[in-house]
Amino acid sequence: MLTEKQIERINRMISDRVFKYKGEIISDYPTPADIDYQFKITGYRKMISVGEYYDYALLSVTIVGLHDKLSQLLFDPAPTDEGKIIAKSFENRLYRFYSNLNLDIEKFLIIFDSDIRTTIDELKFDLKEPITESKMSRMSRIAVRTTVKDILNVIKNKQDGEFTLPGDDGEEYSFSNLPFTYSVDLFLETDSNLDGYELNGNYSSEDDVIEIAIKFNPKNLKKYIYNIIGELNEVITHELEHGFQYITEGKEYQEPPTKSFDYYTQLDEIKSQRAGFRRLAKLRRLPFKNVVSEWFETHKEIHGLTLNEEQKVINIILDNE
Secondary structure: OOOHHHHHHHHHHHOOOOEEEOOOOOOOOOOOOOEEEEEEEEEEEEEEEOOEEEEEEEEEEEEEEEOOHHHHHHHOOOOOHHHHHHHHHOHHHOHHHHHHHHHHHHHHHOOOOOOOOEEEEEEEEOOOOOOOOOHHHHHOHHHHHHHHHHHHHHHOOOOOEEEEEOOOOOOOEOOOOOOOOEEEEEEEEEOOOOOOEEEEEEEEOOOOEEEEEEEEOHHHHHHHHHHHHHHHHHHHHHHHHHHHHHHHOOOOOOOOOOOHHHHHOOHHHHHHHHHHHHHHHHHHOOOHHHHHHHHHHHOHHHHOOOHHHHHHHHHHHHOOO
């Protein structure tokens, strides 16, 4: 039996740890659950088992994440009468879940007490809203829309050239909810033989400038304008995320890695890719993972990754998303 000091030490040690439950929830649904939880020991209680009383460690368990459809249906049902009825109908069939979850925790605690017996005394939920956008990308919505609109106005003239936005006299974009100002250097190139378009961007921290280069065929601009608008939203959001990193997160300029895989797996680059792809997914109302996979499939000439490297980068971007 654990002493009070031992319980206090264990609770302190696991206070920030998130455990994963991958077992069954109900017996006739064999697909394993994917649930994140935390727990603490709250004391002991004598309970009877096979005609004898034993000391059982009492567990207070908090569910903090639901990553599979069934657990979401049961524990975080849709706020409709139908959703609540479905969840209610399963309440009496959750014994296997409670039993397996308790067994998982008991196996972990055996390292502290080889004879420990446990029981879940309390089950709570602390389900955070999924983070769908970074702080910066929420702040930059108006900035992105305004910048994309200005770029499109220039593109409509269908001419080559270098342009400075929002103006040629040193003006900068300034928004009350964005903690920095910036300008855009836009490079347009037309090619009557190009099938489609090419678009890329970069953020210059030295002078807070977003550089956008677009090559397009003026004869089929109308055909691809929808894709160009979407990609401009993704690229501007991506580059503003880098600006946010420099201004508020202490990022310092370093020469980028020469190898594509090393470049695309930098932490700040992963963060910016996520921000840009979230913006594009929201704009097109598509699943985030679909947008990510499609970009890497259609931009091989830009990222220059092998198929294996490409999949690894995609997995990193999708991880914890």
